[in-house]
Amino acid sequence: MAGMSEKLALELTERLQEEKIQVAVVIQDESGKTFTLKEQKIFPGASLLKVGIADYVKSIWQQKADILKKTLTVRPEQRVAGAGVMHYLSQTKWSLRDIVALMLGTSDNTAANILLDHFGRKKVSDWLTDNFPGLQLQRNFIAPVVAGKDNFLTAAALLPAWQELFGENNEFTFFCQNALHEQTERGKLIYYADDLKFSGDTFNKTGDLVNVEHDCARLKLNQKWFDCIVLTRFTGLKQHQRALKLQQDIGRMLMQNLLQK
Template sequence: MSLKAEVDLLIAAYKEPVSIYMYHANKLVYSHLAHEQLPAASVIKLAILATQLTRHEDLEQVIDVSNTPQVGGAGVLHLLDQSKWTIQDLLKLMITVSDNYAANVMIDHLSMAAINQWLAQNSYQETQLQRRLMDTEAVKAGRENVISAADALRLFRYLLKTFPQTQNWFLNQQFRGKLPLTMDETTADVQIYNKTGEGPFVDHDVARFTKNGQSMDVAVLTNGFTDRLAVISMMAAIGQLIYRAL
């Protein structure tokens, strides 16, 4: 059975829609609802990262994070006493531990308008940054960050190709419980670079699997699953299918 047929069979078991976009090297090999806009959750951090790195600022520039209100959720920055951090360290925190506070500091540094302008200028038409991370009042007012599987994967591939320093950040990203779930501790012949996102009834993962000199890139975005164990199990199964296909 082909990879496409296996993925089709896997996702057919769920009534909730699943958005998937998949490349093997530079060939599109799978697309399902890939241009649907969904709540972005932490996958929006790919857009923040891309905007910052394309500015080619000195990444050793220091920012006083105390000028941005603290938020909780994922990350450690709000637990630390140090108030001044380099841009590079903030970006690393934003990716490796999905730090929401660091992401908001970078939004304030860049401006929301500048991030959206970069997205529009680079044809990411299904992605918009409309609020800071963990801004519950903005959510109540109907402002949501959105992205599609196609945009998420294109951002991810662009970052890995154009800014090699990010490869180590994605490879050492600490949230590994979705697409890489069954492989990190048991499989030595594959490297998995990824960035997850999650929120109420939202689970996403964008990843690159590299094995035997070949790579497969995939974005899996979900929204509306009330059974979180089911969606995580589905993502882990997709990861296994990709591993076997390589």
């Protein structure tokens, strides 16, 4: 039967015990049953902090629903390389809604920084500290680390922030979920979805840095689902490959569980 059973928990434990890389895991099913491993361990945040930024924008939208129609102009200095598409497209004016969608769907660094500049990074950071302790946003994306100020998170802190984008059915969560559903990075937790002919829906947000590979996903089939967060840190090519394979295997195990009758 689908869900976080003792059998699945044992299989996950055995798979995780094979690894020597740093890893933290939180998996929760629709009933609230939860599997955790080192969920309070602090990791570099990478692009998973963009989930928290979306949550902040949602909190503003709840007070002022027409904010999504607001047009923001991309300044030349806001264009930063790395993930995303905004930095190389000629378009300079975007709706706030589309900026959030690009931040989630393509992990767009320029989009994230535009939002931080618009709302104020300190305001966003303070809000995250109050609402999701453990999510630390101390610099813009692709900005240098100064005096140790960097972005950090724990798997435990990210779970409620992730679920904030799924808990209600409204205009904001709808377009965020659509962006996560159309996520361009599919090489980790949802890697085996096509091979398994997974007939449900997948939503995910990934993050990576040098020696860091993270992924966060909701795997859903009918009324059954898992939210899964896997954070990894490693050294060298072989450990990098193992970190990716671990995430792929965990996602495969969860999707196979959902597919069973």
